[in-house]
Amino acid sequence: MRCEPSGREVRVVLDTNLMDAVLQVGLPLGQSCDGVALCGFCRVRVLGGLDNLSLAGAEERKVMAAQHADPEERLACCARINGPVTVTTDYW
Numbered sequence: 001m002r003c004e005p006s007g008r009e010v011r012v013v014l015d016t017n018l019m020d021a022v023l024q025v026g027l028p029l030g031q032s033c034d035g036v037a038l039c040g041f042c043r044v045r046v047l048g049g050l051d052n053l054s055l056a057g058a059e060e061r062k063v064m065a066a067q068h069a070d071p072e073e074r075l076a077c078c079a080r081i082n083g084p085v086t087v088t089t090d091y092w
Contacts, residue, residue, distance in 0.1 A: 002086040003027055004047060018044060018053070018076035018087060027092060035077035040067050042076040044087040050074075052083030 001021040002009045008025040019042055022029045030041030037059040046053065050072055056064065060078040076087075 001081055003092065004086055004088045006092060012081055014082055015080045018079045018081060021081060022076055029076055037063055037075055037078050040075060043069060043073050044076050044089050046072050046074055047086040047088055049083060049085030052081065052085050054080035054082065
């Protein structure tokens with residue numbers, strides 16, 4: 001997993017969620033619901049490898065729809081990594 005624009009990268013085991021991977025590289029990631037897909041603060045934009053993330057579940061889709069999120073945006077607490085992926089947020 002790679003974070004832009006910092007260029008920080010981390011190798012994680014398959015099925016690790018994006019939030020854990022981002023925290024492993026030492027970048028901040030907003031959250032107020034303890035990662036249970038309620039707040040939407042951990043929303044990230046996927047720059048590459050969107051197909052290498054798990055499919056969005058009902059809870060994630062509900063939060064993202066309420067926030068009018070773009071199709072390439074995911075909740076880091078929900079999206080699980082299954083291959084190379086690059087993400088960013090507005091505040092990195």
